[in-house]
Amino acid sequence: xxxxxxxxTTIYVGVVAHCSIVPADVAGMGRPFLPALILVVIAAAxxxxxxxLLAALLGLILDGLSTERLGVHLALAAxxxxxxxxxxxxxRSRSALGLIAMTIVTCLAWRMLAPMALAMLSDRKVxxxxxxxxxxxxxxxxxxxxxxxxxxARGLVGQKIQVQxxxxxxxxxxATAR
Amino acid sequence: MSSMSGPLTCVLVLVxxxxxxxxxxxxxxxxxxxxxxxxxxxxxxxxxxxxxxGNNSSMKxxxxxxxxxxxxxRLRDQLQEEQTxxxxxxxxxxxxxxxxxxxxxxxxxxxxxxPLVTSSLIDAAVLGDAVAEKWRKGKLLDRGQTSGVKETxxxxxxxxxxxxxxxxxxxxxEDGVLLGRCVIGKVERVGRWTxxxxxxxDSGYRGRAQLVHQADSGYVxxxxxxxxxxxxxxxxxxxIASSDSVTVGDAVYAAMREGLSSTPxxxxxxxEASLGPSDSEWKVLVEPVPVPSDLQSVQIMxxxxxxxxLTAER
Numbered sequence: 001x002x003x004x005x006x007x008x009t010t011i012y013v014g015v016v017a018h019c020s021i022v023p024a025d026v027a028g029m030g031r032p033f034l035p036a037l038i039l040v041v042i043a044a045a046x047x048x049x050x051x052x053l054l055a056a057l058l059g060l061i062l063d064g065l066s067t068e069r070l071g072v073h074l075a076l077a078a079x080x081x082x083x084x085x086x087x088x089x090x091x092r093s094r095s096a097l098g099l100i101a102m103t104i105v106t107c108l109a110w111r112m113l114a115p116m117a118l119a120m121l122s123d124r125k126v127x128x129x130x131x132x133x134x135x136x137x138x139x140x141x142x143x144x145x146x147x148x149x150x151x152x153a154r155g156l157v158g159q160k161i162q163v164q165x166x167x168x169x170x171x172x173x174x175a176t177a178r
Numbered sequence: 179m180s181s182m183s184g185p186l187t188c189v190l191v192l193v194x195x196x197x198x199x200x201x202x203x204x205x206x207x208x209x210x211x212x213x214x215x216x217x218x219x220x221x222x223x224x225x226x227x228x229x230x231x232g233n234n235s236s237m238k239x240x241x242x243x244x245x246x247x248x249x250x251x252r253l254r255d256q257l258q259e260e261q262t263x264x265x266x267x268x269x270x271x272x273x274x275x276x277x278x279x280x281x282x283x284x285x286x287x288x289x290x291x292x293p294l295v296t297s298s299l300i301d302a303a304v305l306g307d308a309v310a311e312k313w314r315k316g317k318l319l320d321r322g323q324t325s326g327v328k329e330t331x332x333x334x335x336x337x338x339x340x341x342x343x344x345x346x347x348x349x350x351x352e353d354g355v356l357l358g359r360c361v362i363g364k365v366e367r368v369g370r371w372t373x374x375x376x377x378x379x380d381s382g383y384r385g386r387a388q389l390v391h392q393a394d395s396g397y398v399x400x401x402x403x404x405x406x407x408x409x410x411x412x413x414x415x416x417x418i419a420s421s422d423s424v425t426v427g428d429a430v431y432a433a434m435r436e437g438l439s440s441t442p443x444x445x446x447x448x449x450e451a452s453l454g455p456s457d458s459e460w461k462v463l464v465e466p467v468p469v470p471s472d473l474q475s476v477q478i479m480x481x482x483x484x485x486x487x488l489t490a491e492r
Contacts, residue, residue, distance in 0.1 A: 016219035019318065020306035021227060023471075048183045056190045063197070064212025066309040067316040067366065067376065070205055073309070075194030082187040115311045121198065124313065124381070134312070
């Protein structure tokens, strides 16, 4: 329950920070896309179905805050959350590097697919080259933010961060009990 | 991974598709709930940002830096005031010329009636950016229905000082407040405590506009058209017939609805005007007033029916 509240708080704080604190893309240099980072945190902290539901909630919030039609971010976030669960064995390599790598991949996918879907739905053309450039820039910024947060967390906790799912933890407990 | 994940994702994707085609009232309600629920966090974030900024500036308190910054700020304010004053005088001249030609033919009883609609400005703080793509850069405001904000109301640049143009008998009382103000966008959606606004340059922005050009006799109103944002730095002014005249440097103002006449507000100036041999209308590009990237506050132009006028008519 406490974990669930923690994840909800993370979503709220992350979205608020993304809208109010993260500086706007002024000179075409990109900006951190915190929702991608939040999505990875959700995927790391919750069980598969819960993480997909929470990702959908995150997507709905983004839809509500966007200036476009609703639904695109919700659907995309749910699919990305499913994707993160599918490749879970690859990125849960018990290192912060896995988190950062997945943040980059998630951010790239989100920043590419969302504008493309929105443009397609509203009969607007997008330039794939500029889209890719801005997605790469945003991913780099997001990865930088993720690195800083991990370093801060390491400094606070004083140990290596380990990514461990609820399922893994319960499996361990079960094994210990036996 | 649980076996439920796949079907659950499918259901959520379907929900997303459904929401995409949801009716406008549902969309508005969802947006309002989301924006309103994030308001406390955004207000707190704003306070924190301001506190940090304040601390930062006090830490970098090298005297020369401060003096330079103060000087730059002073000059910037002065420039802004001068630009506002110029725009105010420009529109005032055009308005007086237009007003004189119209009212000369009106009977005295109609001429002395107070305006049907009055305008007022309310201050609003910018809470942050909307989650938007390149072609749109909507922003969130801390004012909503409870402050009387309605959709499509104009958002103007907040100035430090009001332009003092005096009270001219031919101008309505609110002109002194509105003259020379620059439009930077319009309210798109209104929640209970928050609202979002679109910038002029955002794709999807549309507003009635009117040209004002300088003739030998002074400033005169020109053709009316529709100003459209294109998701680029320049806006497009559509609907100017080839028979009308447009020149680079003409001022563009928000055209108010006939009968609900109020003071026109400044949009920007024409930077490109071309007309092909077979074109039926001009291709006009307008450079809007620049909006600072760290926009902190704006003003919303609120309009309301003038009770004084209604009483006068009874």
